[in-house]
Amino acid sequence: MKKILVIQTAFLGDAILTTPLLRGLKEIYPDSQTDILCLPQTKPVFKNNKNIDGFVIFDKRNRIKKFFSFLKCVKNIRKEKYDLGISIQSSITSSLLMKFGNIRTKHGFSRQKMLDMSVNHAEVKGAHKIAKILRLLKPFSDKNFDMQTELIYSASDDKTVNGLIGDVESFRGKIIAIAPGSVWFTKKWPKEYFIELVKSLTAEKCKVFIVGGPEDSSLGDEIASSTDAVNLAGKLSLLQSAALISKCDLIVTNDSAPLHIANAVKTDVIAIFGPTVRSLGFYPYRKNDILIELEMECRPCGKHGGDKCPLGHHNCMKNIKPEAVLNTISEKIKKGNSE
Numbered sequence: 001m002k003k004i005l006v007i008q009t010a011f012l013g014d015a016i017l018t019t020p021l022l023r024g025l026k027e028i029y030p031d032s033q034t035d036i037l038c039l040p041q042t043k044p045v046f047k048n049n050k051n052i053d054g055f056v057i058f059d060k061r062n063r064i065k066k067f068f069s070f071l072k073c074v075k076n077i078r079k080e081k082y083d084l085g086i087s088i089q090s091s092i093t094s095s096l097l098m099k100f101g102n103i104r105t106k107h108g109f110s111r112q113k114m115l116d117m118s119v120n121h122a123e124v125k126g127a128h129k130i131a132k133i134l135r136l137l138k139p140f141s142d143k144n145f146d147m148q149t150e151l152i153y154s155a156s157d158d159k160t161v162n163g164l165i166g167d168v169e170s171f172r173g174k175i176i177a178i179a180p181g182s183v184w185f186t187k188k189w190p191k192e193y194f195i196e197l198v199k200s201l202t203a204e205k206c207k208v209f210i211v212g213g214p215e216d217s218s219l220g221d222e223i224a225s226s227t228d229a230v231n232l233a234g235k236l237s238l239l240q241s242a243a244l245i246s247k248c249d250l251i252v253t254n255d256s257a258p259l260h261i262a263n264a265v266k267t268d269v270i271a272i273f274g275p276t277v278r279s280l281g282f283y284p285y286r287k288n289d290i291l292i293e294l295e296m297e298c299r300p301c302g303k304h305g306g307d308k309c310p311l312g313h314h315n316c317m318k319n320i321k322p323e324a325v326l327n328t329i330s331e332k333i334k335k336g337n338s339e
Contacts, residue, residue: 001029001140005082005103007037007094009058012238013282015042016149016260017129018088022051024137024145025086035080037073037097044238048152060093070097077101086136087112090121107136129281147285149264153239153246161243164232165209168247173205174333177244177251177267179258180223181216181233184305186275187254189317191222196322197252198227201329209248211241211258250332252325255305259284270328274316275305290328294319 004025008018015038025034036046037056046052056076059069070093077085078101085101087094087108095114098106106114109121119135130147137145168175180194198208208229210220217234224231236244238261245251245258246265253259253269255276262269262284269284273293276282277300283291293299294316301310309316 001032001083003080003082004029004032004034004084004086005037005056005077005080005098005101006034007085007087007089007097008042009037009039009060009089009091009094010042011039012042012045012257013260014088014129015039015045016151016257016264017282018133019045019049019051019150019264020130020145020147021086021088021133021136022046022049023150024134024141024143026051027143027145028137028141033080035082037077045151047239048154049150058097073097074100077103087115088133088136107139109136126279127281128283128285130285132281148266149260151239151242151261151264153243157237157239157243161236161240161247164235165230165244165247168207171207173207174249175207175209175247176201176329177209177211177248177253177258177262178223178229179211179216179251179253179256180219181212182254182256182305183215184275185307186301186309186314186317187256187305189254189272189274189320191219193320193322193325194223195226197325198223198229200322200326202228204330209244211236211244211251213257249336250329252329255282263289268332270325270332272317272320272325274314274320275299275301275309276303288332290332292320292325292328 033053035054036052040059058073060066082103084105085098085103090109090112099114106116108115110118134145182188201208210229210231210233212233214234220231220233242261242265245262245267248267250268251262255273259271269289271284271291
């Protein structure tokens, strides 16, 4: 396997969860050329990653752009003459990219079409998504690979963040990030609850930073205007966000990309899950992480959440009160101080 192409066409969180597979491939085939086919939006996830040698960029934002980008990708894949293609998503588009790209051996999960070899996705039902992805390495090695994800920010990213947040090294209290956003409304813990939580945290002498993408900027402004939190949502790149979160003692987040960023930089996570559940496989996986959720018959109501609660009450989030989250944080800090 002298040339390998990993195809990852999902978005941010899924891209981060692919990094252990890339590291595992390099362990198995250290002298191979390992490239990644990804979206323009997720390329930063793989920047500075020593396990990647090159990129094939697939822009699928709209149908017209997707068609021409597909043709360009096929041309680039053919030129490289890959020995192995590994598809993370079981999509027909990924199958066609490998087929028309003339990849010699096409590999993925058994539910995907037009493969030369596959592994059974269902055998690890309920496992973390990383474990499912790593299963794709089983035909090549019997080793159990490390699940730790990676994001490698630069000294420049670190310097930019330091310029924004000031001297936190000498700060005696806890530094906490909160990530109040999500693409899906039902995944969002109520804004008013975040405001109440932040007020309690700053009263306890914690320094609080709000993180998220540009789409979370206005929500961050609303929370910051009512509290002493510093809103950095939309002001940082992905890797700068990783640098900031790495400086925090913990992050409080919905089921969204900052959860996976925090895991990748080894910052403890307190995640609030509503419409989604652990068994879907996207939960925080490190040993000190905490998942806050309620047992309800209507959970999960979907794999990704939705724009509105199907039953109209959104109690999976509304019934998780700020006091409960604050108590969880306090107990975690107390336990950490005693260790």
